[in-house]
Amino acid sequence: MGVSVSTSHVKLEMRNITKVFPGVKALDGVDLTVRAGEIHAICGENGAGKSTLVKVLSGVYPHGTYEGDIVLDGEVQTFKSLKASEHAGIVIIHQELALIPELSVTENIFLGNEIVSHGLIDWDEARGRTTELLARVGLEVDPRTQIKNLGVGQQQLVEIAKALSKNVKLLILDEPTSALNESDSENLLDLLRGLRERGLTSIIISHKLNEIEEIADAVTIIRDGLAIERLDVADAPLDEDRIIKGMVGRSLEARYPEHTPDIGEVFFEVRNWTVEDPTIPGRLMSKSSSFQVRRGEIVGFAGVMGAGRTELARSVFGRSFGIYRAGTITLDGEEITLPTVKSAIARGLAYVPEDRKTLGLNLLDSIRDTIVSADLSRITPGLLLDESLEYKAAEHYRKSLRIKTPDVNRGVSTLSGGNQQKVVLGKWMFTEPELLILDEPTRGIDVGAKYEIYTLINKLADAGRGVVLISSELPELLGMCDRIYTVCEGRITGEVARGEADQEQLMRLMTTTSSAA
């Protein structure tokens, strides 16, 4: 690459890493240089090779299965396993946290690394060390707390404490903030800064470019298995658009497609919607929420994680969450009840869940089975499913949504995240909904696919459907929505029209507990 790296001590050097899978070169001579004490970001679209690179580094792909050298603190490393790399001080925190919900914080931190004296675990010592570690990561909880009682942000901190307990020299975070709300993300980034001050080197993989811009000292951009470039804060401040350009190989003119809304009448209205938590009696997840959607309108729901947006949407969608307590739904002027998901689908509602792998897809199914799965009646003219209708429908959505696959008979699990999300969208478009509720539709998918999904959302609105867009990314809401509701602690706290909204205002409304509406 010939990229010059400033002279301060180099922590990690990966030289000319090439990893070949049968038929595919996942990494093609990638160089990665991380200086000691810096936060180094790796950026790239899904499938660019970031994860492969990390797996090579951490010994998941053992030495010998790839070409090139890994040099840590000036010594060439030949990791045979994850354990070996951990021994050398490389710790990875995956986006899917590896904590055991039923065990306590202490037990989790020392799992597989127990403090043993006289052949027995010394829990007192472990608890003491845990308290110390938790203080270092700024988490104030009792070490005996079970993990399941912590929020995702707190769990993330426990993971970091666990890494610190292993004398980590190089911390790798894979999408650490993707499941966190803004304030938890901010916390985490602060912690990383603090750790950097104390000399910890970290590598962060993230889709959230604004965070990278904020925190990273250097960025390596990977595209199609090649290290495209290395940007260094020392040379010039990091710039989001610059990174995107490197990632996609072109600059995106606009992150959100041009769209002139054509908004009609109010056709869907929810009034005084009140829902109780199914597991904690008396706790209301939605408190007398009211909102309306017009035809051709894209309505956003902003809120921090846990504010109750998903719960509100799912309880409206056939009471698929919580216990219904009060409230009415009006569709086209008619008051309706939607006691089951089936009835909601029949009345033209669709809900694209926030987590496609656990809620949106049956990963064992083919694309074709999935597309039709929310409305089998459409392919069942008589008693039996008509497979040719099914095939036609699947082909239609493969083409119109540009799902990248040679064949709709393939399993959905063979698709990349963005394409899986398109399949889920296709599944719900197949039901020809009047109101489409999209819950975090672009989470974890790359920039290019996001743009395509935005275009689709606009098209749906232009076809006279109502769209509800739930998102944790404020720029996305501001870029896409005609109107935005803010939700906080189960209450709708504000309503802002397009053009009037900005991030600060939304943030404020999202965190007000008193109702403003």
Place this chain on the structure above:
Amino acid sequence: MKSIRSLFGGDPRQFSMLGALVILIMLFQVLTGGKVLTPSNMMNLINGNSYVLILAIGMVMVIVVGHIDLSVGSVAAVTGIIVALALRDWGIPWWAGILLGLAVGAVIGMWQGYWVAYVGIPGFITTLAGMMIFRGLNQYIGDSNSIPVPEELQFLGGGYLWEWGPNTGFNNSTLLLGIIAGAFVVWREWRKRVRAARVGFEPDPLPIAAIRAGLLIALISYATYLFGTGREGTSFPVPGVVLVILVIIYHVITQRTKFGRHVYAVGGNRAAAALSGVSTKRTYFFVMANMSVLAAFAGMMFIGRARASGPFDGTLWELDAIAAVFIGGAAVTGGIGTVTGSIIGGLVMATLNNGLQLMGAGSDETQIIKGLVLLAAVAFDVYNKKQGRPSVIALLMRRRPTFRDDDAAAAATPDGGSSQAGPVGAQEELETATSSTPATETSHPTRNANNERQEP
């Protein structure tokens, strides 16, 4: 190679599983010096296994949906004793007895379905309880005695089709069945081509379709010959006919109806199914209820064959049925498995049993070998998954016939054994199609959304 692929691409799993079975049969045929493929042995094999195969039909649905049913043997036994007593003591006609038996099965099934679906007790526990309850009921009702059953039931459980018409040298009923089956094969190939034309994708080349149909017809012809030329008064056995009818019905139910799709959807990802409008409770309920109805039916067939209902009928049947389903490629985690695969899995077990017996192996050795085969079949599958290679069983069991002649169609290898040859595309697909574990229910369902896909 390509032509072989498309030859079997049309409907890969039946073809290749069948291939494995044929090889096994031929192996025993050689080892026993020709004792396997004789009319009387094959009739025995069918008569002696059809009830377990009928259980396997229901069991695969239970396993796909994510449960297991341990009570089927006991349900069969309690139904048997009730029907036998009703026929003997109440003097009701045989058909009323069968209806009564099915009703008993339905009531038991609804009982078990209720606990599983609406109370939420795992099928394993519910049916473990059922296994004891219904075994006890069988012995309580029948006073642990054997009760003989009338001839009509014996016909159902071990009878032969009628002799009629001109002397063709065959049993004419069997001959007719063979002709119908052959005609069905031809019709199906034809329909496939018509459908292809209608939807607008390329059908298999004509010679390929012809060879495929030809092979199947040859097999049917041989079976017709084998079963049609047995001892005077014998034919393709009645339990075999019943089994074939049930297999066809349930194949269609599982593959071509909404209910069938719901079974796979709930087994594959319960939460996603619920959010797609599937009533998971109703699906559990009907799957469990259906299993008991089939168990009741199998119980009646068995007492017909045994000519009496006894206190130990159906012991350990559940395990045979479960083994058949897993050899037939179902996944322990649910979501994967087919009726036809399970039947072939059951036939593999039956053939092993039969062949080993003919070779003079005792039941001790037979059990050891059967156990090892079960373990090996599933271990091989698991090993392949771990290596990232296609799971052979899953490969054979792919639920969907592929319509296009490309990588996906290549997933089928003809002999059911060699899987290495598949192109990357097919491997990748199968790896992911089978190794993906269903999502675990975590307390934070929002957490694991954006898994970056590895691009091998």
